[in-house]
Amino acid sequence: MSALRPHFSLAGLGLGARMALPAFPGFIMFALAFGTAAAQKGLSLGEAMGLSAFVYAGASQMVGLEIWQQVWSPATILTIVTVTAVVNARMILLGATLQPWLRHEPKARAALNLFLITEAGWIIGTRYQNEGGRDVGVLLGAGLTLYVVWFLSTLGGYFVGALVPEPRRFGLDLVMPIFFAVMLVPLWKGARPALPWLVAGLVALLVHAFVPGYLFIIAGALAGVAAGMLIE
Amino acid sequence: MNGFDASIAGPWGAVIAIAGMAAVTYLCRIAGVVVMSRVRITPRIERGLRALPGSIIMATILPVIVDSGIAAVLAIGATIVTMVLARVDLVALAIGLGALSLLRALGL
Numbered sequence A: 001m002s003a004l005r006p007h008f009s010l011a012g013l014g015l016g017a018r019m020a021l022p023a024f025p026g027f028i029m030f031a032l033a034f035g036t037a038a039a040q041k042g043l044s045l046g047e048a049m050g051l052s053a054f055v056y057a058g059a060s061q062m063v064g065l066e067i068w069q070q071v072w073s074p075a076t077i078l079t080i081v082t083v084t085a086v087v088n089a090r091m092i093l094l095g096a097t098l099q100p101w102l103r104h105e106p107k108a109r110a111a112l113n114l115f116l117i118t119e120a121g122w123i124i125g126t127r128y129q130n131e132g133g134r135d136v137g138v139l140l141g142a143g144l145t146l147y148v149v150w151f152l153s154t155l156g157g158y159f160v161g162a163l164v165p166e167p168r169r170f171g172l173d174l175v176m177p178i179f180f181a182v183m184l185v186p187l188w189k190g191a192r193p194a195l196p197w198l199v200a201g202l203v204a205l206l207v208h209a210f211v212p213g214y215l216f217i218i219a220g221a222l223a224g225v226a227a228g229m230l231i232e
Numbered sequence B: 001m002n003g004f005d006a007s008i009a010g011p012w013g014a015v016i017a018i019a020g021m022a023a024v025t026y027l028c029r030i031a032g033v034v035v036m037s038r039v040r041i042t043p044r045i046e047r048g049l050r051a052l053p054g055s056i057i058m059a060t061i062l063p064v065i066v067d068s069g070i071a072a073v074l075a076i077g078a079t080i081v082t083m084v085l086a087r088v089d090l091v092a093l094a095i096g097l098g099a100l101s102l103l104r105a106l107g108l
Helices: A010-019 A021-040 A045-055 A058-067 A074-088 A091-102 A107-115 A119-130 A136-163 A172-187 A191-210 A215-230 B003-009 B012-036 B043-050 B052-068 B070-086 B089-105
Strands: none
Touching: A010 A021, A010 A119, A010 A136, A021 A045, A021 A058, A021 A119, A021 A136, A021 A172, A021 B089, A045 A058, A045 A136, A045 B012, A058 A074, A058 A172, A058 A215, A058 B012, A058 B052, A074 A215, A074 B003, A074 B012, A074 B052, A091 A107, A091 A119, A091 A136, A091 B012, A091 B043, A107 A136, A107 B012, A119 A136, A172 B052, A172 B070, A172 B089, A191 A215, A191 B052, A215 B043, A215 B052, B003 B012, B043 B052, B052 B070, B070 B089
16 A cells, blocks of 8 residues: 555545544634634634635634734734734745655645645644655545535534624633643643743733734744744 | 725725735745755754744733733633643633633622
């Protein structure tokens, strides 16, 4: 089943879909949380689904909700696009490690595969590669499956968020920070690797206190990256 | 206000925002593959990018939590403690939301 050369097969699509199963709970929960938070923020169903369908990057969608406007201006558009770029810059690493695998793929299929790349899909693909697999169909199968799960769960979350009466009473107005706090725990690899997080948080608090708008997200995240580069 | 600004302020604003977000996100997704065939990602750059997810979370939620008051601070604490102990996302999320609604009901 595994060959040394990268190739593509329909059987791989099915295998990828099955390998994506363990990632379902995390995807469903994240998309439910996003859909709920989007409804809370007053996004229309089309806007919430548009974000999940075209941006398809949970962390940036969540952060984007913090910046979302009812009435847009060139400045606020620029802010949300910049914040999105900063949040998703980590995907550069994912793509870089996949390059040898995708090098010989037809351009269109590689483009689709990359559009569907997420951390979870990347982990599935990387594990499969480490076990000797080279079928690019596995990556695409996992990517397509997770995309559908993401889209449908956003839809479900949106209706939960839109239908619950008195959402504040259930704490739903703060579902974004609480969900992010949940996600922070598995990222913990000891105090030293977390030092940049502390820098990021402190810089964000400072900028937030003195500069209006959402610059604090960009400033904090970039300060964290800088700290990460400086700490050996 | 010129025509461009007016259409951004109107119904096209959200469409442009989503399109812009989608475009830069796709650029990030393909950049690794495109860049790798030309330059090397140094260990230093890699360390910086590895620090990014946690940094984004801290930079986004810390100011929001501080602004939201003591109930939010305590609820986030309960969420993190639960997640550390139970390691189940859903349980931690439920405890966090439950703690927040309870604390608010108590008037905090």
